[in-house]
Amino acid sequence: MLRVVVLGAAAGGGVPQWNCGCTVCLMARGEHPELQSTQASIAVSADGAHWYLVNASPDLRQQLINTPQLHPKTGALRHSPIAGVILTNGEVDAVAGLLSMREGSPFAIYAHPKVLAILKANSIFDVLSEKNVARVPIEADRGFEPALPDGSPSGLEILPFAVAGKGAWYLEGKAHPGGNDGTGDTLGLRIRDRATGKHLYFIAACADVTDDLKSRLTGAPLVFFDGTVWRDDELILAGLGAKTGLGMGHISMSGSKGAIESLATVAIDRRIFLHINNSNPALLRGSQERRIAEQAGWQIPADGTEIVL
Ligand SMILES: [Zn+2]
Numbered sequence: 635m636l637r638v639v640v641l642g643a644a645a646g647g648g649v650p651q652w653n654c655g656c657t658v659c660l661m662a663r664g665e666h667p668e669l670q671s672t673q674a675s676i677a678v679s680a681d682g683a684h685w686y687l688v689n690a691s692p693d694l695r696q697q698l699i700n701t702p703q704l705h706p707k708t709g710a711l712r713h714s715p716i717a718g719v720i721l722t723n724g725e726v727d728a729v730a731g732l733l734s735m736r737e738g739s740p741f742a743i744y745a746h747p748k749v750l751a752i753l754k755a756n757s758i759f760d761v762l763s764e765k766n767v768a769r770v771p772i773e774a775d776r777g778f779e780p781a782l783p784d785g786s787p788s789g790l791e792i793l794p795f796a797v798a799g800k801g802a803w804y805l806e807g808k809a810h811p812g813g814n815d816g817t818g819d820t821l822g823l824r825i826r827d828r829a830t831g832k833h834l835y836f837i838a839a840c841a842d843v844t845d846d847l848k849s850r851l852t853g854a855p856l857v858f859f860d861g862t863v864w865r866d867d868e869l870i871l872a873g874l875g876a877k878t879g880l881g882m883g884h885i886s887m888s889g890s891k892g893a894i895e896s897l898a899t900v901a902i903d904r905r906i907f908l909h910i911n912n913s914n915p916a917l918l919r920g921s922q923e924r925r926i927a928e929q930a931g932w933q934i935p936a937d938g939t940e941i942v943l
Contacts, residue, residue, distance in 0.1 A: 636790075636827035636943040637679045638834060638856075639704075640935045641687070641697040642672030645862050645884075645911040646727040648693060656874060658912045669917060671937055672697055673727045674838050674909040676858065677704060677716075680789030680827045684717040684782050688823065688836050690731030700938060714739045718780045720772075720792060721745035722821045723839060724752040724802040729759075736761040740783040742768045746794070748819060751812030752802065774821065779828070793824040795850070798842035800883030820883065822847075832943035834858065838909040841883045843896035854902050855943055861907025861934070864888055864914045864923050872913055884909075887916060887927060894930045904941075906933045 642648070649671040650659035662669035672693035679685045685704060691697065698704050706713040718741050721728055729752070735741065743762070745753070750769050753759045772778060777793040799820025801810060812818070822840070826833035834856035840847070851857055862884035869875040879886045886892045887907065897905065907927070910916070916923040916934060927934065 635680070635682070635830065636825070636832045636834065637682055637703075638825075638941050638943070639677045639701055640906075640908070640937060640939040641675040641677055641701060642691055642693055642937050643908055643910055643935050644671035644673050645909045646673060646725065647912060648673050649910075649912040649917065651912050654874070654912060656872060656913055658914075658917050661918075662912070668936070671910070671917075675731070676836060676908075677701065678790065678825050678834075679703075679715075680829065683715060684788060685715050686717060686780055686788070686790065687719045687731075688825075689722055689728040689838070690719050690735065691727050692730040694731030695734045697937070703940075712737075712739060714741070716741055717782050717788060718742040718744060720780070720823065721749050722794075722823060722836070723799070723819060724749040724805075725839075726802075726804065729753065732759060732762060735767075738766055740766045742770050742780065742783075744770045744772050744778070744780060744792070746773070746818035746821060747771045748810070748812035748817065751810075752805075755811035772821075774818070789828050791826045791828050793826070794821045795824070796820070797822040797837055797840050797847070798844065798883075799839045800841065803882070824850075827943070830943075834943065836908075839883055840885050840893075841880055842885065843891075843893065848897070848900050851897070851900050851902055856904045856906070856941065857897075857902050858906050858908040859893055859897070860884055861887055861893070861910040861914065861916070861932075863911055864916050868911075868913050874913055887914070887932075888923070894927060894932065898930060904933070905931055906935055908935070910934065
């Protein structure tokens with residue numbers, strides 16, 4: 635069985651964001667705490683006992699408290715069911731949570747050499763000693779089976795693939811420690827249970843739904859997909875910022891080139907938006923945008939949602 639828990643569904647900053655007074659953030663702080671959401675990450679497992687995180691968000695500590703599947707096993711003084719972390723990019727909301735895993739438990743970090751170069755260039759990540767925490771390079775289009783800390787197989791097969799996107803925001807206009815050629819900055823993942831063949835896709839950042847991506851996703855049982863903004867100029871219109879969605883490497887939900895329209899004819903059993911920014915009106919139950927998304931078959935998950943395939 636392939637198990638997945640949505641640890642967090644929000645984009646960078648979360649809902650509410652510390653310095654934001656937009657409609658959604660105000661409601662989330664006030665009468666609608668159900669709108670609160672932590673920054674995007676999922677946990678996956680083939681056996682229900684050993685888990686892999688896809689990205690380690692700055693909210694990881696809170697996410698682990700909220701997720702019984704990831705608590706230390708009863709009776710153990712020091713233990714974690716987390717066997718590894720797979721990084722799909724080097725953004726703050728994907729890597730900062732690693733710093734909350736520094737107390738000596740063994741696990742492995744799987745990431746593209748580009749992202750590993752960022753970790754290496756920032757010595758604060760040395761709190762994760764290479765003795766306990768191996769850093770394993772992964773490549774696009776090369777599947778791998780992550781190993782458990784004792785070396786035995788996890789039962790999961792991970793296939794990373796390149797997705798249209800951008801490099802980490804904080805490196806814009808700067809020399810990337812892993813080189814500026816754009817390779818490896820944004821990965822999607824297919825995660826498959828080797829025993830059953832059941833699989834899901836994780837694509838939390840995507841700037842373009844290409845024909846190649848459409849054919850890859852055809853027939854998928856479950857897809858988590860980039861839901862950052864409803865419309866490309868949403869932050870500008872709301873007075874929240876100067877960046878467009880695409881300027882940040884994120885496709886919008888709506889519009890002729892948006893995720894809903896682009897994937898409408900692709901056969902996917904279950905489609906779930908992830909990495910949803912607090913400016914996105916589809917977060918509001920009862921909004922027109924939410925209705926459009928749901929009528930098109932999309933789900934906007936609450937943190938803690940568990941799915942078994
Ligand atoms: Zn806000």
